[in-house]
Structures are given as C-alpha cells and as structure tokens.
Amino acid sequence: MEPFIYLDHAATSWPKPPEVLQAMQKAMEEAAANPGRGSHQMAVKASRVLFEGRKILSQLFQVRNQNDIIFTYNTTEALNLAIKGLLKSGDRVVATMVEHNSVRRPLEYLKRVMGIHVEYIPVNGQGQLDMAKLKAALESRPKLVISTHSSNLLGSILPVAEIGELARRFGAVYLVDAAQSAGCLDIDVSAMNIDLLAFPGHKGLLGPQGTGGLYISPSIDLEPLLHGGTGSQSEEKEQPAVRPDRYEAGTPNTAGIAGLRAGVAEVMRQTPQQIYRHEWELAQRIIEGIRGIRHLRILGPEAGQPRTGIVSFVSSEKDSSEIAFRLDREYGIAVRAGMHCTPLAHEAVETLQTGAVRISVGVTTTRREAHAVIDAVKDICGQRP
Structure with missing residues (x-):
C-alpha cells in the first residue's frame, strides 16, 4: 500500500x-x-x-x-x-x-x-x-x-x-x-x-x-x-x-x-484524558487552519470548546464528495464524506441536502498530518496564495 x-x-x-x-x-x-x-x-x-x-x-x-x-x-x-x-x-x-x-x-x-x-x-x-x-x-x-x-x-x-x-x-x-x-x-x-x-x-x-x-x-x-x-x-x-x-x-x-x-x-x-487532549489539540489546529477559507462552514462547537477529534465542514462552492475524492486521489488523505448515518444531525445543522466532509483524528495522528490536510483543503477550495 x-x-x-x-x-x-x-x-x-x-x-x-x-x-x-x-x-x-x-x-x-x-x-x-x-x-x-x-x-x-x-x-x-x-x-x-x-x-x-x-x-x-x-x-x-x-x-x-x-x-x-x-x-x-x-x-x-x-x-x-x-x-x-x-x-x-x-x-x-x-x-x-x-x-x-x-x-x-x-x-x-x-x-x-x-x-x-x-x-x-x-x-x-x-x-x-x-x-x-x-x-x-x-x-x-x-x-x-x-x-x-x-x-x-x-x-x-x-x-x-x-x-x-x-x-x-x-x-x-x-x-x-x-x-x-x-x-x-x-x-x-x-x-x-x-x-x-x-x-x-x-x-x-x-x-x-x-x-x-x-x-x-x-x-x-x-x-x-x-x-x-x-x-x-x-x-x-x-x-x-x-x-x-x-x-x-x-x-x-x-x-x-x-x-x-x-x-x-x-x-x-x-489514559483517555491524554488521548482526548491529543485529539482535541489536533482538531483545534485543523479548525484554525481551515476556518478562514471562503464559502466553507465548519460544523459543531466553536473553536476552543470541548469536542472529540471530529472536524466536519461543508463548502457552498464544492461538493462534499468531490472534496473527499480529491483528498484521497490527489493528496493521499483518507477522510469521509456524505451523511455519516446521522440524518437527524444534518437536519439540525441544515446540511441534509449537502452532506459534509468529515476529518477525524486519532491517537496516532501527527501535527504534520493535520497541517497536510489543512494545506490540501486550501488547495482544493482555491485558497492557497
């Protein structure tokens, strides 16, 4: 592989x-x-x-x-x-x-x-x-x-x-x-x-x-x-x-x-406490890195608030499935796009028609990998200088 x-x-x-x-x-x-x-x-x-x-x-x-x-x-x-x-x-x-x-x-x-x-x-x-x-x-x-x-x-x-x-x-x-x-x-x-x-x-x-x-x-x-x-x-x-x-x-x-x-x-x-802290810090790093992208909306708690290692977003200009596909094929980054088997949550945040791209970090995720997905999302969404 x-x-x-x-x-x-x-x-x-x-x-x-x-x-x-x-x-x-x-x-x-x-x-x-x-x-x-x-x-x-x-x-x-x-x-x-x-x-x-x-x-x-x-x-x-x-x-x-x-x-x-x-x-x-x-x-x-x-x-x-x-x-x-x-x-x-x-x-x-x-x-x-x-x-x-x-x-x-x-x-x-x-x-x-x-x-x-x-x-x-x-x-x-x-x-x-x-x-x-x-x-x-x-x-x-x-x-x-x-x-x-x-x-x-x-x-x-x-x-x-x-x-x-x-x-x-x-x-x-x-x-x-x-x-x-x-x-x-x-x-x-x-x-x-x-x-x-x-x-x-x-x-x-x-x-x-x-x-x-x-x-x-x-x-x-x-x-x-x-x-x-x-x-x-x-x-x-x-x-x-x-x-x-x-x-x-x-x-x-x-x-x-x-x-x-x-x-x-x-x-x-x-310890779960150490794992949570690691995943939270990486999630915050990703949020900070992509939240300035035009036409992109990050779902879930505001930056700095408690959350697990999930960062989902939608773009009003790019299809969620297209973003995930390009992340995989062009950048070698595996994320998930779609409904995530939770339509009621999509209904609650008004993304039922679009689905969302979900980035989810884990205990083995590194800062380098977090920065790589930030750069790739910026590239795909046309926000790179």
Missing part, C-alpha cells in the same frame, strides 16, 4: 497498536477452540481470553461485575440488543437529534411494528442538547432515554452525567451510545447513572473490526437478540438466565476479543 494519511478514525481507528496484531495471532495459534464448549486445554485458554477481555473493559468503564459486559460484533448490535431487548408495545422513548442510524432505525422499526412512541430532542447549531426540552419530555415518564456521548458528525459532547441524573429522577432507563467516546472520554457507569452502555472495539479502543459490547446494569433483564448454543445449560430449551451466556449465543470472535483487550490496555496505558 502506498503511504497515505488516514483521517477517518471516527469510522475505524488505524493503524492498530502492534500489540493488537500480536495478541490476535497468539489467540489464533494457542486459543483457537470454542470457549465454554469444552474442558480441553485450548478451550480453557479461549475462555481465558474472554475473561481477560471482560475484566479490562470493566476496569475501563468502572463496572463492578465483569459478567455485566456482553460481547457483540459492533456498536450496532449492542444498540439493537439494548433497544429491542427492553422495549415493549406502547413504550415511550426519548432520544436526541444527533443519534446515529443505529439508534434511529431500530426505534423507527419498533415504532412501526410495536407502536412505541419516540421523541427526538433538538440540538443547537453547535450540537448542544436543549436541556429544557429534555426535561419537559421526561415529564411523560418514558421507559427509555437514549443519547450519544459524542456526535459522530459534529464532535459535540453531550452532558451524559446530567442526562443520566435526570433519567434516574424520572424513572427511565438510560442508554448511552459510546461509539465516539469510548477510549477518549472518561466513562463511569455508576457515577453517570448509565444503565446500558453500547461501545465499539474498533474505534477509540484500538481493537479490530468485529468487536464491541454492551454493559447491562444488573437491575435490567433484556430479552436476548439471539438464541442458540452457549455451552451452558444445554439440556434446557430456553436461553440460560445467567450472564453473559444469556446474551452471547454462538461462537464468539475470540481472536478479535484478544486484540480488543490489547487495544484497551494501550488506551489505559496512555
């Missing part, structure tokens, strides 16, 4: 730490059997991989019982498990205008087939939630409140602890989508009153694709999304009640979970 600059970390982080690749190879060589399905040495080693993965994730998210961490193949599966496993016919849900389609589409599906009621709380032009409208919506006593932790389009950070406190006060279950925050923002499920936490392994946790998970509060029992073999209580016709088996039917991605554990270990070594 020709050398290039990767600035699509909001989709999947890359490159992975060497330890991730080494852990996956070791698991394939030494722990490639089915965990929980046998007592031979390799099966026991595979079970140990899952045990260690749950253990380190429970430390990262301040989870008391590691068996409340359920492995999934991505955040989308985790969100579907949480939403479809909790809601019943006629239930009320409050979500936000910056939710990903992995939240919106399951909700709209259940709205159509089960008659649930959904209200989306608006955000302002910087992606900040209207807390007054949230409080008013909670007066209807919804069963579930859902919010992303950080918008995958705008980079804005929602006040999860405050939302969690309000949800608890009104007797609602609180589900957080940590797709853009796990690994770069501190998450404490108890302190933040989070009942359900969906997270990816392949983004800020630096693990491979095909990994993710869901924290389920011990006070909540979800209906399983999948039914099948678990290696436990095989004589019973019903899915086991014990966690994590209840929610993990079928053979897991053991090698992927080994890689995820190594990725989380690297996150904890660097």
